[in-house]
Amino acid sequence: MTLQQLKYALMIAETGSMNKAAEQLYVSQPSLTASVQELEKETGILIFNRSGRGVTVTNDGAEFLQYANQVVGQFDILTEKYSAKGNIKKKFGVSAQHYSFAVKAFVDMVKRFDTAKYEFAIRETKTAEVISDVANLRSEIGILYLNDFNRKAILKLLNANGLEFTALTKCHPFVYLWKGHPLAKKKSIRFEDLADYPCLSFEQGANSSFYYAEEILSTNDYPRTIKANDRATMLNLMIGLNGYTLCSGIICEELNGSDYLAVPFETDDEDAMELGYITLKHTLRSKAGTIYIEELKRYLGLAL
Secondary structure (H helix, E strand, C coil): CCHHHHHHHHHHHHHCCHHHHHHHHCCCHHHHHHHHHHHHHHHCCCCEEEECCEEEECHHHHHHHHHHHHHHHHHHHHHHHHCCCCCCCEEEEEEECCCHHHHHHHHHHHCCCCHHHEEEEEEECCHHHHHHHHHCCCCCEEEEEECCCCHHHHHHHHHHCCEEEEEEEEECCEEEEECCCCCCCCCCEEHHHHCCCCEEEECCCCCCCHHHCCCCCCCCCCCCEEEECCHHHHHHHHHHHCCEEEECCCCCHHHHCCCEEEEEEECCCCCCEEEEEEEECCCCCCHHHHHHHHHHHHHCCCCC
16 A cells, blocks of 8 residues: 555546546556555455446545545655755645634734745635534645533544544623624623524524534523524624624724624623634644744733
8 A cells, every 4th residue: 555546546536537537636547546556455445446436445445545644644644844945835724613813823824925936715604514624634624613512522423533622712702793783882792682683593504503612602492592603694794784793803804894892791601612623633733833823822912
């Protein structure tokens, strides 16, 4: 089994076609096919189902490719750290729940690199996809939160995927709304104050559970709710419908603008959000990953 064979298999899975993979890899299709057949013979599993419509990954193949992706990703990081070759375009990605501070840290990190030498990516996405992206090395780092309600379920999921959570900071909930909202001038807001306004939350998919919610106190019985997929839409709904969401209170005005504010949320529940990042266990961290975490800590006012 060689690194080249792993890269071949990953490209086939990505393109769904032997022909397209061969074109991307600049190899002949017979050579590519022979290499994959040799890999399947050595591993004793069928990685791909072949048909006239292309190729699909088998169940055994999906598990194998997850490990292959980790090996190739770690090799790329190792090459970045120790190789003298300067012509390889390095990749670095972050997947996060919808936090402006995560984007701000990403912006500040990218500014410290030559973007011509990197392929950078930041993905604001669903909680399950944050975990999946990091587990499959699509992203090196994921940003999410734990609290007493979701901790056991999320940590179990992280452990099953070979991931670990590192805490950054704790914070109590705030109500996030636009500055023209009828409640905007209150010093604090209670749950009953919000009854006439729609609670905005990020959609987590059809098969999600309360444990995946990005908003704290997700099990409360909100009389009015609206779901959104992205942060820009959420902000528009705050203005257009006097909507609100519950958040950490860590707001980046530079990115979100000055039309929004966070008001402390009064609750008898002392549960706090513990914001942090997830990474694969026992893996090397890239230079970009190290600097990204530094920028997160800098923005959050934490010791480096």
